[in-house]
Amino acid sequence: MEATTGAVHYQKLQLWEPGTESEEEGEEEEEIAEPLVLSLRRLQNTPRNEVGGLPGAWARLLACLLLLAVSSSLALRQLHSRNSPKGNLGSVAPPATRHSHQPGVYHHSAIISPAATCSRLGQELLVAGGNVVDAGVGAALCLSVVHPHATGLGATFWGLFYNSSLGNSTALTAGPTQILAPGLGLPTALPALHLLHAHFGRLPWPHLLDKPVMLAEKGFEVDAPLANALAVQGTKGLCPLFCDTNGTPLGLGARATNPNLAAVLRSAALASSPDLVGNALLNLLVRDLGLELPSAQPMPSLEPALQLLLPQGVLFTTPGPSAGPELLELLESNLHSRTPSSASCPSLLQTAETSVSSALATVDSNGSMLLLISSINSSFGSGHLSPSTGVLLSNLEASSAPSAWACPLILRGNLDDTEADMLGLVASGIPRGAKAMTCTLLNYLATPQIQQHPQHQAQQRPTESPGVCGQGALLEAVVHAEHAHVSSVPSGCCPFQGY
DSSP states (O other): OOOOOSOOOOOOOOOOOTTOOOHHHHHHHHTSOHHHHHHHHHHHHSGGGOBTTBOHHHHHHHHHHHHHHHHHHHHHHHHHHHHSOOSOGGGOOOOOOSSOOSTTEESSEEEEOSOHHHHHHHHHHHHTTOOHHHHHHHHHHHHHHHOTTTOOTTSEEEEEEEETTTTEEEEEEOOSOOEEETTEEOOOHHHHHHHHHHHHOOSOHHHHHHHHHHHHHHOEEOOHHHHHHHHHHOSTTTTTTTBOTTSOBOOTTOEEOOHHHHHHHHHHTTOOSHHHHHHHHHHHHHHHHTOOOOSOOOOOEEEEOEEEEETTEEEEEOOTTBSHHHHHHHHHHHTTSOOOOTTHHHHTTOOOSSOSEEEEEEEETTSOEEEEEEEOSSTTTTOOBOTTTOOBOOOOOTTOOOBTTOOOEEEEOOTTOTTOOEEEEEEESOSOHHHHHHHHHHHHHHSOGGGGSHHHHHHHSOOOOGGGGGGOEEEEEEEETTEEEEEEESTTSSOEEEO
16 A cells, blocks of 8 residues: 555646746756656757657657656556555555654644554554544444553543534534443444544445454554553453453453454444444344333534634533533533633542543644543443443443543634644543643633744653653644644653554
8 A cells, every 4th residue: 555645736838938947947957867868958959859769849849748658657546545545454554754753743634542553553644645533433333442451442422523624613412321221321423433533534334444353353452541540440241352361351462362242243244324333233232232222312413513713713522411511511600710720620620449431632733633532431431341232331320420531622713814823632531621721722822822832841851750641641733834733741652653
């Protein structure tokens, strides 16, 4: 598979005329392949500018046609690689760059998530010609395999997508919580992710599921967040998938497989609509539980994002029943009050022993951005592992409070400036994210503009102990100076990739 790095640019070819060359044109001629440069010089030094008896004008015209043919061939190859992704994603490598950046800063696009494996998958999808939606949805499907303590196919998803081409923002909404049985929430992850991809993705839907299927079938290494969650949770309801042969929880570096989940994901790759992809899983789950299909099955939806106009630009967030409306109320009530100190914001993240939600962010240098957050309500959700699907169901209840953990936000700078900076924030692992998000945004707005740049923030942000990473994290995505930036607070808690 060939990597794609951007659109093809075409330039008008001009016929050479004696006496009209400039120094700049001479420098451009040197960039042409060596044999072609020599050939053109011979054309100019031949008496009467003739080669083989042809007038000089005809020779110059033939040279221009040759250059046009070569340019067209290269353009067709690039467009073919973009529109026809092939091969194994694992073989895709980012194109080489001629200059280096600070960690988390990339020229084209970037992704940050709680798992290194899933961040790498997002990068591979971006290099393969995918957009931020492809990368985010693919990484979310990957997390459903490798982080079952925080997310999964039994989770509820919220999302916020800013489309730089159209200049608008769309919210992925979960809707009111429904249950299969007391203590078992209705799974909506697959319909939500399929819906988002169907409207905004670029790569084929099955392409996004290839690696998650492989991870579930052939196995993945237990990373630190999952190992810590297993140590706290114990093995009740989780064996044999997440237990050693002696019945103890899998530890860091152990290998886990989930073949039944691989089969579910492989079947989902064939679904042509959000309804079908959700119903296939639901039929298996109700058979496992000995239940009847729910009469009412509310589906995830795409809605215009909530907006708040600020002097610095416009703020977007998700509508209810997420915590988006609460976030806007907190911002409006605090904008004219004393700005909270920067030291108080990280403390708002350290409120949970293990993650109860999972978040990721992906962004490109053009300004498109996707923030996704999901939850199964508590560590390992209900603890009920469906035997035939390998899916852990959430313990979300229909009477539960609004999704207080879901309030992603995007701040778009001056709407009249097409190159204005953008900021995206999404928090994971905390029961109430609105306060942490409000605190962080207010500090951002109160910071002098030069200090808002990610390079400056990275130099000033302290490196926290990795031991606190499992208690909560705030992911940041920034577009500045035609570069994509991603980071986390505490720093180093969430692996990032890009190119």
